[in-house]
Amino acid sequence: MAAELRSAQWYGGTDRNAYIHRAWMRRGLPHDAFSGRPHIAIANTASDLTPCNAHLGEVARSVRDGVHEAGGIPLELPVVSLGETQVRPTAMLWRNMAAMAAEEMFRANPVDGLVLLGGCDKTIPALLMAAASVDLPALVVPGGPMLTGTFRGAPLGCGTDVWRLSEEVRAGEMSEQEFTRSESSMIRSRGHCNTMGTASTMAVLAEALGMVLPGLAGTPAPDSRLLESAHESGRLAVELVHEGRTPSHVVTAASFRNAIVALAATGGSTNAVVHLLALAGRLGVELSLDDFDRVGADVPLLVDLLPAGRFLMDDLYRAGGLAAVLDQVRDLLDPAARTVTGRPLVDHLDGARIWDPEVIRTRDAPLQPAAGIAVLRGNLAPSGALIKPAAASPELLRHRGRAVVFDSIEDFHARIDAPDLDVDADSVLVLRGCGPRGYPGMPEVSNMPLPRKLLERGVRDMVRICDGRMSGTAYGTVVLHVAPEAAAGGPLALVQNGDWISLDVEGRGLTLEVPDAELAARTPNEATVAGYAAPRRGWERLYVDHVLQADTGADLDFLVGSSGSEVSRESH
Missing domain, CATH: 3.50.30.80 (IlvD/EDD C-terminal domain-like)
Incomplete structure (x- = not known):
């Protein structure tokens, strides 16, 4: 089995290089760690300066347990983390850098598979782009939305209500003191924005693409079921390696069609368009702006969530989650698209139910009959x-x-x-x-x-x-x-x-x-x-010289396509 694993290129044999690779990695690992056990990198975007992802260290521990249970060797790998609310001038400036850095570390290290931990807006897109380019077996564990806070007796939509309340101040309808007082109510718990903003949208679309354990996306960050699913994702990562199931096997043209349907049905963020286009470019899948209109324009809006509706992400989860939404538009989904489980996405919708028809509308009573971007x-x-x-x-x-x-x-x-x-x-x-x-x-x-x-x-x-x-x-x-x-x-x-x-x-x-x-x-x-x-130097200069336009995903021109997992030269 060891000869079939990518990590055996580092650890197999008796020469000096193999000795160095094994010796420096032992540090408490079992004796058989280098004898046919898949090495799984847990790519972790946890950071105190990315507050929406700060809890991912706890999630990583559950992933580790699952990898161990399935016979793999878990290895945590910190990767570039982008905090949407913190970095200046804009987190999008570094999405491509984060993707490039992660890709290079995935390729350079002796790993056989990947578990990608993201949450805040750019972290899931960057990790998906990196995994697509290196094409190692991989899956995503979204960090989940925060719980809903309240202010003056009403629920607050993270982000959306910032814009609304700030306009009330500018209109003279709210005092600056009241506005400041709402800060401590806006962010109630760990997790990313609780609206159908970019973070929630990309988590949902990662599942619709097939790259998330079905049923996981949208699980609130403080919910114990997130850790349960993280554990199961660790186990599944080992299976992916044994089966040789990589992103290029999972994410196909059919997967993107399903993601566009999910984007429309949930009222997801326009930012998803630029991220999906960039991901398609990495995979060599033909996808254009016209596909978003052609596939998504007539899809009904079924989810009554801010900013397009009234409710919030923990409401969506209790009401039945993404599966209940997609089950209502099952006829619009491409049945050929598979997931990291190896089974078609549509197979995972059997038994899905809507538990609150106010939050998730039925197909015959949509929030809007045609609401795609x-x-x-x-x-x-x-x-x-x-x-x-x-x-x-x-x-x-x-x-x-x-x-x-x-x-x-x-x-x-x-x-x-x-x-x-x-x-x-x-x-x-x-x-x-x-x-x-x-x-x-x-x-x-x-x-x-x-x-x-x-x-x-x-x-x-x-x-x-x-x-x-x-x-x-x-x-x-x-x-x-x-x-x-x-x-x-x-x-x-x-x-x-x-x-x-x-x-x-x-x-x-x-x-x-x-x-x-x-x-x-x-x-x-x-x-x-x-x-x-x-800009005169550094990443900004490289970015300005090579960035593509929004209609093709705003990736860098020399990053389009994939390079695979092979390292160009061996260590000596």
């Missing part, structure tokens, strides 16, 4: 842009208004509350210089706060357009991921104050009402160009 095109977004209709105001999904343009996020903050800002409720707010290359890192700024003077008049939503992203916990009529971005020569750089812009979500159109000849004669203004990132 819409892909917009037009002369303002030649390569596409996104909007999440489920989080938008229905009356704004078809709209025409004058542009109010901001050349950078700094320009926006400086002017948005100016009393003399020429803006009304019908205006279209345009923010540029926030794409992958321009910022850099494509920050979550597209859901721009509304002008104070309009908030004071009761306005709570406007059409907003940006080449950046927005938090999965956010809401509003926001057109985002505009491609090409302004810094890559996209037409967004040419919009001027007062230009008329028309949005037609049903017709999938985003149009700048400027004649082609006039648009061709325009050049970006000096302030726009001055706002683009121009």
Whole structure:
């Protein structure tokens, strides 16, 4: 058996190198640790500076127990951890770096399989991208959402209610003291955001892709059943090695179709689009923006969760979880897609039930009949842009208004509350210089706060357009991921104050009402160009020079595809 294991390339034999590899790793391991027992790396993103993942050390211990029980050797491997709420300028700047670093460590070390522990927004996508590129047997254990806190007698949606309460302060409806007092209620327990934000979305989609033990995604972080499933995941990791079941065997075109259905049915984050596109690029699976529209546009929204609804993640779990949701749209799923168990995803839906039809709607009584993420095109977004209709105001999904343009996020903050800002409720707010290359890192700024003077008049939503992203916990009529971005020569750089812009979500159109000849004669203004990132060194320089656009996943051009698990040269 040892000759069949990848780790035997390090530990097998009697030469000096094998001696060194074994001797330095013994440190209490049993004598047969190097004789045919799979070595499983537990890739752990736990960090005190990634508060949503701080509990993953405890989860890792349960994984270790499961690996041991199944006859494997568990080895904890700390990997780059990105705390969405903490790192500046934006965690997305380092998703590709985290994926690259993890991939290289997976390949460089004597491991046969992987258990990937993630939670906060970028950690699961980065780990999936890394595992896909090295293609070792792997599965994900999501860290789970936090429990719901309350403030003034009402439940709080982590993230979503930050935006809502902060706008109440700006509108003069809440004092700053009350706003600050809500801080201690917002984060009730360990775990990531309890809304259907990016963290919850990527956990759910990792399961829909087949990379999570079925039934695990969405288990609240403090729930003992998370540790039970982590233990079982450790056991399954050893089985994956024995069976030779790698991400390229599990995650196929059929898997991505199922993930798109799950994204629409749960009202998941727009950030999932850029992560799924990047993952598909690593696996060599053809996936485009049009697939999200084609597969997901007519999928009903069944989950009544913030930011598109009322409830929160622990409600979804008690109401039946992802399996109950997918069972309602089973006919839309591709039955060919398998999971890390080796069985088709649809087989794991047998017996699923909805325990609270207010939280999970039935197929014949959806929250919205067709709520998938819409892909917009037009002369303002030649390569596409996104909007999440489920989080938008229905009356704004078809709209025409004058542009109010901001050349950078700094320009926006400086002017948005100016009393003399020429803006009304019908205006279209345009923010540029926030794409992958321009910022850099494509920050979550597209859901721009509304002008104070309009908030004071009761306005709570406007059409907003940006080449950046927005938090999965956010809401509003926001057109985002505009491609090409302004810094890559996209037409967004040419919009001027007062230009008329028309949005037609049903017709999938985003149009700048400027004649082609006039648009061709325009050049970006000096302030726009001055706002683009121009790093001189380090990761930011590498990123800006090589990052791709949002419509293909914003990966680095030289990371697309996989390199496999073989190490190019042996140690000497």
